[in-house]
Amino acid sequence: MSSAVAPAVSRGPAKVPGSRERAGDRLFRLIISGFAGIILLAAFALAWQLTRESLSTWKTFGLGFLFTSTWDPVADQFGALPFLYGTAVSSLLALLIAVPLGVGAAVFLTELAPKRLAEVLMFAIELLAAVPSVILGLMGIFILVPVMRSLGAPYGVGMLTAGLILAFMVLPYITTITREVLLTVPRPLKEAMYALGATRWEVVRGVSLPFARSGIIGAVFLSLGRALGETMAVTMVIGNAPKISANLLEPGYSMAAVIANELAEAASDAHLSALVAIGLVLMGVTLVVNGAARLMIYRLGKRS
Amino acid sequence: MKLTLNLIAAVLLAAPAAAQMKTLNGAGATFPYPIYSKWFDEYHKVKPDLQINYQSIGSGGGIRQVTERTVDFGASDGPMTTQQQFKVDGKILHVPTVLGAVVPAYNLKDVTDLKLSGAVLADIFLGKITRWTDPAIAKLNEGVKLPDAVITVVHRSDGSGTSYCFTDYLSKVSAEWKKKVGTNTAVNWPIGLGGKGNEGVAGLVKQTPNAIGYVELIYAKQNDISYATMQNKAGKFVKASIESVTAAAAGVKMPADFKVSITDATGEKAYPISTFTWLLIYEKNNEGKGAVLKDFLKWMLKDGQAMTAPLGYAPLPDSVNGMVTKAIEVIK
Amino acid sequence: MNEAHYARRKKINALMFTLTAICAAVASGTLLAILGYIAWKGASSLNWDFLIHLPKPVGEKGGGIVNSIVGSAKVVGLAGLMGIPVGVLGGVYLAEYGRGKYAFAVRYAADVMNGVPSIVVGLFAYALIVHPMKKFSALSGSVALAFIMIPIVLRNTEEFLRLVPGTIREAALALGVPRWKVTVLVIVPTAGRGILTGALLALARVAGETAPLIFTAFGNRFNDNGWLNPIATLPHTIYTYAISPYEDWHNQAWAAALILMAFVLLVNVTARVWLRPSSGTSH
Numbered sequence: 001m002s003s004a005v006a007p008a009v010s011r012g013p014a015k016v017p018g019s020r021e022r023a024g025d026r027l028f029r030l031i032i033s034g035f036a037g038i039i040l041l042a043a044f045a046l047a048w049q050l051t052r053e054s055l056s057t058w059k060t061f062g063l064g065f066l067f068t069s070t071w072d073p074v075a076d077q078f079g080a081l082p083f084l085y086g087t088a089v090s091s092l093l094a095l096l097i098a099v100p101l102g103v104g105a106a107v108f109l110t111e112l113a114p115k116r117l118a119e120v121l122m123f124a125i126e127l128l129a130a131v132p133s134v135i136l137g138l139m140g141i142f143i144l145v146p147v148m149r150s151l152g153a154p155y156g157v158g159m160l161t162a163g164l165i166l167a168f169m170v171l172p173y174i175t176t177i178t179r180e181v182l183l184t185v186p187r188p189l190k191e192a193m194y195a196l197g198a199t200r201w202e203v204v205r206g207v208s209l210p211f212a213r214s215g216i217i218g219a220v221f222l223s224l225g226r227a228l229g230e231t232m233a234v235t236m237v238i239g240n241a242p243k244i245s246a247n248l249l250e251p252g253y254s255m256a257a258v259i260a261n262e263l264a265e266a267a268s269d270a271h272l273s274a275l276v277a278i279g280l281v282l283m284g285v286t287l288v289v290n291g292a293a294r295l296m297i298y299r300l301g302k303r304s
Numbered sequence: 305m306k307l308t309l310n311l312i313a314a315v316l317l318a319a320p321a322a323a324q325m326k327t328l329n330g331a332g333a334t335f336p337y338p339i340y341s342k343w344f345d346e347y348h349k350v351k352p353d354l355q356i357n358y359q360s361i362g363s364g365g366g367i368r369q370v371t372e373r374t375v376d377f378g379a380s381d382g383p384m385t386t387q388q389q390f391k392v393d394g395k396i397l398h399v400p401t402v403l404g405a406v407v408p409a410y411n412l413k414d415v416t417d418l419k420l421s422g423a424v425l426a427d428i429f430l431g432k433i434t435r436w437t438d439p440a441i442a443k444l445n446e447g448v449k450l451p452d453a454v455i456t457v458v459h460r461s462d463g464s465g466t467s468y469c470f471t472d473y474l475s476k477v478s479a480e481w482k483k484k485v486g487t488n489t490a491v492n493w494p495i496g497l498g499g500k501g502n503e504g505v506a507g508l509v510k511q512t513p514n515a516i517g518y519v520e521l522i523y524a525k526q527n528d529i530s531y532a533t534m535q536n537k538a539g540k541f542v543k544a545s546i547e548s549v550t551a552a553a554a555g556v557k558m559p560a561d562f563k564v565s566i567t568d569a570t571g572e573k574a575y576p577i578s579t580f581t582w583l584l585i586y587e588k589n590n591e592g593k594g595a596v597l598k599d600f601l602k603w604m605l606k607d608g609q610a611m612t613a614p615l616g617y618a619p620l621p622d623s624v625n626g627m628v629t630k631a632i633e634v635i636k
Numbered sequence: 637m638n639e640a641h642y643a644r645r646k647k648i649n650a651l652m653f654t655l656t657a658i659c660a661a662v663a664s665g666t667l668l669a670i671l672g673y674i675a676w677k678g679a680s681s682l683n684w685d686f687l688i689h690l691p692k693p694v695g696e697k698g699g700g701i702v703n704s705i706v707g708s709a710k711v712v713g714l715a716g717l718m719g720i721p722v723g724v725l726g727g728v729y730l731a732e733y734g735r736g737k738y739a740f741a742v743r744y745a746a747d748v749m750n751g752v753p754s755i756v757v758g759l760f761a762y763a764l765i766v767h768p769m770k771k772f773s774a775l776s777g778s779v780a781l782a783f784i785m786i787p788i789v790l791r792n793t794e795e796f797l798r799l800v801p802g803t804i805r806e807a808a809l810a811l812g813v814p815r816w817k818v819t820v821l822v823i824v825p826t827a828g829r830g831i832l833t834g835a836l837l838a839l840a841r842v843a844g845e846t847a848p849l850i851f852t853a854f855g856n857r858f859n860d861n862g863w864l865n866p867i868a869t870l871p872h873t874i875y876t877y878a879i880s881p882y883e884d885w886h887n888q889a890w891a892a893a894l895i896l897m898a899f900v901l902l903v904n905v906t907a908r909v910w911l912r913p914s915s916g917t918s919h
Contacts, residue, residue, distance in 0.1 A: 032726070035722050036742045072491075074486050074492060125663050132896060199645050231755040235500075261461045265462050266364070294747065527883075529881070
């Protein structure tokens, strides 16, 4: 989130032409390149570790691991489908709720609200991103779950509850990025439309939102990346049942939640390996999603 | 920033101040967590320079971490299998500490004394009985007004000795359960919500109307959750209590390795879902930890046993206590 | 006809903006609702004893969370000591020399690590520290949090350094000062405020992390003075207390949440006020 603080402008420092590197400079460069390498090393070690430890799962179940739904530690039979399903569904639900809400809020804050009010509200929305997920989970257990139950959900916990909590987690990302993109819409474009007698909303719909489209899609992917990997808040309200049910009020399970619940207590090696395999899949999926988000935002940067 | 710097300084200064405090780390069963945390708290008062840190992560976790040797001792209410013990580097001693009961805890408005039999309980957890008004339940509870509602089943999401004891019992009373699900710390549940630890299941049952789950007796008691009276092997309805759990252990012949199941016991007064719970102790320990552990175990077998009753656990029968006192001499 | 058409368009306009206003109210109101609720629930259980005492045995009323407060300070503090220097120096490298394939790889790795779910980072720290050392420890928790901090601090540092005008660098170099001295004494201090803010925000972010601590820091009912034993942390304590059945623990979870939230908010608000363009270094 802190990268949202840093202005997105990038102006590369000029390499001083024709200067030969002195010994001190060389040492300095070597030292700090070493520090930079730590994260590179960590990324490799992480990927290697996850692959190595999950190898036996892939050997035993092959790709079928991803498409079967039995999770039976007694028989050492493992299929990750319920977790994939739970993660996907809860994340998509979160987006379904958060995207209209976030884009709507961003439109209001850029196009209509007085500047001071917009600043204050934006501040509140950005701070929402700083709320630790365990605190959102706490709110979920003691406020959202009873509310869901009183509205007729049989358990209170479940897929929809998890989706709602996740929606509030990603809402700040969508609002912040959408607003930033909306602020870059060139004035002349909008003014031209006003000159034709368009209402404010028609300008938003006809000019601003289409202009901001790739930025919004980038924000959506970024939020998806966040939602997929979120652990605590989901674990606390999703119900922790490895079942696939089309009913959103039924309990489910997510990839991150099953790792959190079972890793420290997996009794058999096969069980442990299966959990690490889920970790690997989770990492792969977030990698792809975040890559897509960066691509979108990169394209946007190029255009403007 | 200054605040952070101060904080960092404080943290750094704290490190060298590390006194000659000895810490032992254990992890495992949530079933005996209330009595263990009581013991470790009291024992810290007896020996102020010793801290025994126990984390209740579930029996499956206890077994796993003992195998990985990431803890100094483990705890489980399901004995380790021969295969599991084979994987541990060194010998593991099962030290029974107390007896406890697993109770079917339920959340039904206005129903204070639910009666259940093993077969009905198995069918509920198999998903074959889905409503509280099912004739099988009604037959056991004549005169009780049961709500016309769907049963919400709650089970453990983590590896659990409580689950082991519960499934061990269900396997003994229901052939279908034995075939379809079986006995283990972590099982493939046919239906239901998952809660983490006895704490988590009790929390879910308490918060979910028309739910039924299974927890250690003390968790139901401490939280005012109603629990069912069970029909035992002799056909009598018995409520879980210190007496009925002790009765379940009365007839048992304790083997030398202390790994024994006392579910579905035969006595007339026996509560059918009872179990011993064990500390998993390495026979050979490093850094003089063996002597420290042995001292604690001796204290536990004497003074500690007197603290069990207020928390609803049954103390070890005298004969077993004697056996254990001798057996722990091998710990080094 | 035209009149009616126009009136309809006006109506749609008004309707849509009312809807977006509601969206904005919901989005920003959520924070207020959360803060208000935590303050209300937490304040009733928060007192001096709660801050300075150890937890009571399970099920007994009372007791405090001093072990979690001290533990969080230690774990997060050590994570900062490891993560911030690595992140800042790595960021300096990317900003000053970051043109080649190596720099591209580092940048890519940082983005990857930034996106990795924190539970997976916990898994990694377990394999890296806990398993070989045969011990859950404060150290392993700090390493996990440091891995989360590094990419954040790194990219943030790089971006702020890039904002330093090239003219400053050129002027210093023209005086014959070695490049490393220019970087350390001129360029980094110029961007110092931004870099520090980023580091602070990263600290606040990891202070609220729970998932990577479950199988690293593990938890401890006592205070531990060293680094090589399990340790309690605020978020982990909130988690275990929240899912427990004990009324008293629920109240304590809210009080602990209030403390954590206060810390996170304090850092965030300070950082943002400090970075305001009007008072900032940016031009």
